Amino acid sequence: MESELSRRTFIQQVGTTLAATPLMFSKTYAASDVVNLAVVGTGGRGTSLLKRLAEVGGARVVAVCDLDPERLNKAAHLVEQRHPVQSYADHRKLLENKDINAVIVATPDHWHTPIALSALLAGKDVYVEKPCSHNIQEANLLVKCAREHNRCVQHGTQRRSSAVDMAGVRALQEGLIGDVYVAKAINHQLRGKIGKAPAEAAPAGVNYDLWLGAAPLRAFTRNRWHYNWHWFWEYGGGDFVNDGIHQLDVAVWGLGLDLQYPQEVVTSGGQLWYDDDHETPDTQTVIYAYPGKQIVYEMRLWTDYKLEGHDNGTIFYGTKGKMEIGRGGAVATTLDGKVTAIRPADYGIQAEDILTNFVAAVRQGDPLKLNSPIDRGAVSTNLCHLGSIGVRCGGIKLAYDPKTATISSAAEANRANALIVREYRKGYELPYSS
Ligand SMILES: NC(=O)c1ccc[n+]([C@@H]2O[C@H](COP(=O)([O-])OP(=O)(O)OC[C@H]3O[C@@H](n4cnc5c(N)ncnc54)[C@H](O)[C@@H]3O)[C@@H](O)[C@H]2O)c1
Known part of the structure; x- marks a missing residue:
């Protein structure tokens, strides 16, 4: 692996926007502090990340979010076996919670960039599942926003860890x-x-409009x-x-x-x-x-x-x-x-696994410590x-x-x-x- 020094030098040389970005650290944690994490999207991937997070030191899942109540309840139950957790049916409400330091986005792809951008604007670090975006413009915006806010944004391409x-x-x-x-x-x-699946009513209690998000209105x-x-x-x-x-x-x-x-x-x-x-x-x-x-x-x-x-x-x-x-x-x-x-x-x-690496970078407030930083993930x-x-x-x-x-x-x-x-x-x- 390239040395940290060569990587810093390399990153400083790439692109005028990045060169203009000050290499200051966003927030650091005392040894006794934990990083308060939220997992948004608790389907197959979100659940598997939740299980792995139980093994990651220095962080704790304090909130889970899903618009499908059945999945949300299952995820909350999983975490509650270890400690209390807050449940949210809407990520926009979750992002208002100032106690949450970092957000893990494991929703369908069309929600990745919108939630990641909102989280960055709310002052949080982000782990966003791959692909980081639904399209090229969104990936570029995410890189720009992460640099502007000097936040850790890890991309879920875990082979690099x-x-x-x-x-x-x-x-x-x-x-x-x-x-x-x-x-x-x-x-x-x-x-x-x-x-071929016929149109039917969305499952009871599910906010299907929110699931569709920016995408066109379609029958469920x-x-x-x-x-x-x-x-x-x-x-x-x-x-x-x-x-x-x-x-x-x-x-x-x-x-x-x-x-x-x-x-x-x-x-x-x-x-x-x-x-x-x-x-x-x-x-x-x-x-x-x-x-x-x-x-x-x-x-x-x-x-x-x-x-x-x-x-x-x-x-x-x-x-x-x-x-x-x-x-x-x-x-x-x-x-x-x-x-x-x-x-x-x-x-x-x-190596440290991708989540351990993410938490370590967040704790040091240093995006350059990430194994799968968003600029590489976006490309x-x-x-x-x-x-x-x-x-x-x-x-x-x-x-x-x-x-x-x-x-x-x-x-x-x-x-x-x-x-x-x-x-x-x-x-x-x-x-x-x-
Ligand atoms: N890194 C990896 O190896 C890896 C492996 C599997 C999946 N993934 C990625 O993880 C993501 C999720 O995949 P999955 O298979 O778990 O999909 P899934 O459909 O099973 O789960 C997605 C969950 O997100 C919820 N959701 C949708 N919109 C939401 C919103 N706005 N707020 C809160 N919850 C919302 C859904 O209700 C659902 O429970 C995908 O982007 C996929 O590419 C990565």
């Missing part, structure tokens, strides 16, 4: 497989069909609801941002391409198999071309056989061999036939958005200019640029703008 991934990236940087020019991010798994269906919302463009971004983002993020990190955008994004994909309510693709191949390097993303959701041995994984191809980082750890195979399992201890790496998120925009425009080649935040060359430039932003339903406008 994995000791074995850190060691793999270190081994790549040290040249174990020679010069590395290409990485492949593999997302190859069966994501079943969801059928079981597919436009818990978990399956991932497959609708108005709320999610398909499996690219659901799972592929992790493999892509490792590819970017391992190739040393953090905070950079490619010169060109070549896209192809669509629905070859789904014939149900899914709007998002089941098949996607995207090539990100950087000066002298290339990332290939391959996604197929209609099979559970593995691609080059991986359902989820990232493979780096170098002049002296290849390295695979996936469920089996980090393994290098070099031209001499030697297979090396990379061990964190050999690199002196002792990984936006790379996924670009790949999906290309596919939604018919499988086009495009380029994104981060200075103007526009897609600068594409067969369907107008259509592509329209997908960088979204409309906000009245009453659910973003609380912060550029």
Whole structure:
């Protein structure tokens, strides 16, 4: 891993906005103080984070929030086994609570940036699940707001907090497989069909208008609801941002391409198999071309056989061999036939998990301590958005200019640029703008 000093120097050099940001610490905690946390969105992910937070020292969950009363009660019950907790059905009310220091956002994607921005404006640090945004403009706003307020914003790309991934990236940087020019991010798994769900009344007690938030008013269906919302463009971004983002993020990190955008994004994909309510693709191949390097993303959701041995994984191809980082750890195979399992201890790496790392950074009031800071998370998120925009425009080649935040060359430039932003339903406008 890069040293803290080199990372600070690097970050100070990137972008005029950041260079202008004073490196002062927002708030520090005495050893006896705890960070008061709130978890917003207590579905599958929110619940799993709640369980893990019980093991994290220096912090305590003081509030949980969900607009589904059944889920809210379950989450509150889980925490109450350890200590009292406040329950909120509306995050806007929760954010008024000045005793809450940091907010964990684990709602559907279309709520990530609006809640994260409101939390920052309310003076709180934020852990926001991946993808940090529903679109490119939102990710950029989140980075800007976090810098302006000098707050910790951790992005839920937890592979950057994995000791074995850190060691793999270190081994790549040290040249174990020679010069590395290409990485492949593999997302190859069966994501079943969801059928066609009829319109029905939203479950009793649920604030469905709030669930929809900025998205257009639609009749409730079981597919436009818990978990399956991932497959609708108005709320999610398909499996690219659901799972592929992790493999892509490792590819970017391992190739040393953090905070950079490619010169060109070549896209192809669509629905070859789904014939149900899914709007998002089941098949996607995207090539990100950087000066002298290339990332290939391959996604197929209609099979559970593995691609080059991986359902989820990232493979780096170098002049002296290849390295695979996936469920089996980090393994290098070099031209001499030697297979090396990379061990964190050999690199002196002792990682802390993503939540422990977040709490430690918050306690020190230092965003530079984060393993997955929002500026890096936003670029990984936006790379996924670009790949999906290309596919939604018919499988086009495009380029994104981060200075103007526009897609600068594409067969369907107008259509592509329209997908960088979204409309906000009245009453659910973003609380912060550029
Ligand atoms: N980092 C990871 O590995 C990882 C793993 C799984 C999920 N995730 C992310 O976590 C997020 C949640 O995923 P999930 O599978 O738990 O979804 P889910 O639909 O099961 O849960 C989301 C919960 O948020 C609630 N909610 C919606 N809008 C809300 C609002 N405005 N205020 C309060 N609660 C609200 C819903 O009622 C629901 O209970 C997604 O963005 C997903 O990408 C990350």
